[in-house]
């Protein structure tokens with residue numbers, strides 16, 4: 286019987302992983318969600334890759350979720366023709382508007398027109414997650430010139446961080462609006478908003494999506510101090526949170542980063558929202574075929590925190606060993622989950638409604654019956670998400686829904702294996718029989734396994750939440 290992995294694997298696709306063959310391989314090795322990073326991807330590329338993802342998912346008979354990551358108010362450099370090999374003492378110019386002329390050889394645009402207004406002479410500009418540090422020496426409204434303090438390579442579209450500076454960029458830029466139209470047209474399952482700062486920004490984006498007929502939920506990327514100050518309201522306003530450790534590590538003291546991760550995970554558990562831990566999980570594997578000991582221990586930490594998903598970025602978008610990275614994540618996660626199946630982060634979550642209490646009762650039942658499985662019948666996915674948020678100790682969650690989009694969104698939830706199943710309300714016995722048959726066929730259950738079945742969707746005309754206990 287397959288041992289289900291509960292923590293989901295999210296892979297960023299890029300030049301290293303754009304072919305149909307590699308996408309299929311990543312999926313077969315364990316990728317559950319693919320991320321398209323709009324800071325780098327062109328619309329033509331997204332269309333091409335999206336088609337390949339859906340074809341691979343159909344071929345591999347696996348549900349796959351797609352997350353479109355919007356650039357939002359991130360500050361980035363523009364393109365450089367060739368990567369720059371920066372040396373200490375080099376002068377670099379950041380041009381605040383595209384039509385400003387270059388005055389030094391190493392000159393690049395920046396997508397933030399206010400850069401010259403926000404900086405003071407002597408301020409440090411952190412480029413590419415702080416890998417390159419540049420001290421501002423000459424500032425005007427049109428351009429900022431600085432001296433390189435740390436040598437390094439600078440490629441196109443690198444992050445610029447100005448720790449603690451409230452950025453005067455709107456929550457969504459013109460580029461984001463065009464990108465989200467494409468995402469809605471294609472039918473992506475999630476949109477992530479970079480540098481989410483206030484709950485109103487998330488609500489605005491969610492409303493916009495609804496107006497465009499998209500059912501996608503918004504994931505708020507927590508990347509700076511302003512977001513941390515608003516963490517509870519951001520968590521409540523969003524469908525989930527990404528702990529974007531790349532930018533967080535530049536915007537906050539690095540020694541605070543593990544504490545911030547733990548705090549965000551706890552707040553997500555409390556409010557019953559999804560949480561993704563992102564960035565540098567296997568950074569060394571961009572170049573090397575094996576992980577460092579510290580990386581394996583970082584994965585351990587995220588699994589013990591019972592996060593929903595762990596994410597790969599450069600490892601799979603540009604790295605040399607993308608498939609190996611997924612294999613390593615899959616193996617390490619399975620090992621940790623086998624040894625430590627249960628956790629404690631969800632136990633403080635308040636049971637706000639009767640539905641929360643019913644779900645809790647089903648989990649208590651499953652926790653107390655060895656080898657039991659949780660089955661949930663769900664139209665909109667609500668009950669299945671609630672089950673995942675309350676983190677059953679041992680039992681896997683098998684979710685059945687007639688809705689393809691709901692099934693895809695459930696891929697991101699910890700411990701949930703979704704199935705599309707057309708079931709008639711008012712005929713619970715048939716729906717349960719069909720579901721058991723499906724699970725048997727996939728080798729997830731055998732005759733006699735105890736099943737805890739939860740549903741708010743099977744009883745025609747009466748709005749009942751039901752818990753059934755029976756054997757497979």
Ligand SMILES: Nc1ncnc2c1ncn2[C@@H]1O[C@H](COP(=O)(O)OP(=O)(O)O)[C@@H](O)[C@H]1O
Nearest residue numbers: 297298299300322324325326327598599602603
């Ligand atoms: N769709 C893409 N096309 C080209 N390059 C990409 C794409 N997606 C990611 N990359 C490259 O992979 C690197 C790592 O990916 P990611 O972490 O998503 O980017 P970033 O940290 O710049 O937001 C990026 O800096 C970029 O160089």
Ligand SMILES: C=C(OP(=O)(O)O)C(=O)O
Nearest residue numbers: 529530531532533563564
């Ligand atoms: C995931 C992150 O965002 P981006 O892709 O913008 O680097 C991060 O900063 O960790």
